Amino acid sequence: MTVCAVEPPSTSGVVRVPEAGCVITADGSYAARLAPAGDCWFAERWTLDGPEPYAVPLPGNQPEEPGTGVQPMGDGRVLVHRPSAERHLFSLLYPTGPGTGELPLGAVECPEPGARLVLLPPAPGGARAYALVSGPRSSSVWLVAGGAFGPERLAEVPGRCSGGVWLDGTGRLLALDRELGGRTKTVVLDLERAVVSPLLQIADDSDDRLLLADPDSGLLLISSDAPSPGQERLGWGVLGSTLPVRFPECLRLPDCVVTPFAIQPGQVLMPENCAVGLRVDGAFGTWVGTWRPAERRVRHLPAPEGWLAGAGVWTPEGVLRLPYATRTTPCGVSHLSAARGDAGAAEPGRTGGTAEVGRTGGAEEVGSTAGMAEPGSTAGAVEPGLAGASVAARTAAPPGGRPPAPMETRVPVTSAARPTVPPAARAAGPARPVPLQQAPLGRLVTN
Secondary structure (H helix, E strand, O other), X not given: XXXXXXXXXXXXXXXXXXXXXXXXXXXXXXXXXXXXXXXXXXXEEEEOOOOOOEEEEEOOOOOEOOOOEEEEOOOOOEEEEXXXXXXXXXXXXXXXXXXXXXXXXXXXXXXXXXXXXXXXXXXXXXXXXXXXXEOOOEEEEEEEEOOOOOOXXXXXXXXXXXXXXEOOOOOOEEEEEEEEOXXXXXXXXXXXXXXXXXXXXXXXXXXXXXXXXOOOOOEEEEEEOOOOOOOOEEEEEEOOOOOOEEEOHHHOOEOEEEEEEEEOOOOOOOHHHOOEEEEEEEOXXXXXEEEOOOOXXXXXXXXOOOEOOOOOEEOOOOEEEEEEOOOOOOOEEEEEXXXXXXXXXXXXXXXXXXXXXXXXXXXXXXXXXXXXXXXXXXXXXXXXXXXXXXXXXXXXXXXXXXXXXXXXXXXXXXXXXXXXOOOOEOOOOOOOOOOOOOOOOOOOOOO
């Protein structure tokens, strides 16, 4: 699963989380981006499931605007979203010999002041595409590609919504971050029944968002200020589990914005073994982090040159595939390994060395007063939430021109002197895994 193409809110109040460089289908077969051509832009489709990645340019009759949205479909076509005043036009682009074919799909009008339309993340299956229209008082979800009669409004949700995370493998359950009554909580929308139910509420006065979800393992990546009022923190939980949400100290990187963008699939009933890809933005650049809940440490790796930052997909075997584009390699994919108990192996000639941040001690547990409800449940208890966003942990940065390793009270940490790699530290003592093998997973489809 990949980071959505939705603009996430800034969780620090100052830092705006950067958007991903491209969008990848849920199964990792295709990607799409706006590619530059001098002063102009055009849509470009990447094929990622073959022996070698390759790009197909899809220039239309006129150059695209910088604000044009693109999204790959499961059949290789590319959905294009062109904002125009109060109208949003949608078309499908596809290669036709030397040219580009275009199938107009229709338009969605947003006349309400303050309304905003964004494409939702690629849906499982790749046959349909959805958009979210957020207004001051209510939001609506639209089917913009894959329907029979052009754009179709499927459901309306009270409150202003953002984000968007798919909770199942069929494209039926969609989690949204809803701002209502001055607080943001995650709700789940059943698109088949147009029913909204609570999903995540850690505390009554906290802002809780869901960033990523993996249907195979039930692992959820969460952003909340419940453990530190006024400061967003990254946490994790399991869909349907009665265990509390955990907020590991190793995910608090001083003066950095940490954005989870991909979860390793295929780890059925083993959420603590899922590898998570992190985009880390600091004052001195952008790099890649990998993390597993069971290991309680973040491994830092230099990003490949030309990385389409924030884009990537895991294989079930634990290889992180990162698309990149340079002058010499306009379409490439870097492979990073994150094997358990290993510092992470970089692809030869692409990413160089690696570094680690070791952690000891337990993570804070929050949310024991509010359980995790199954999607579609109408009970008052709720579950880990959404945002399609990131968390900025802001503390004093050390001198030396490098972002610091996260520090933990009473744990001696040593810095690694590696000039081209983010700082690292290895804490004394073994990391204690979180035993979630027996955690029950909630039903992913409501009746």
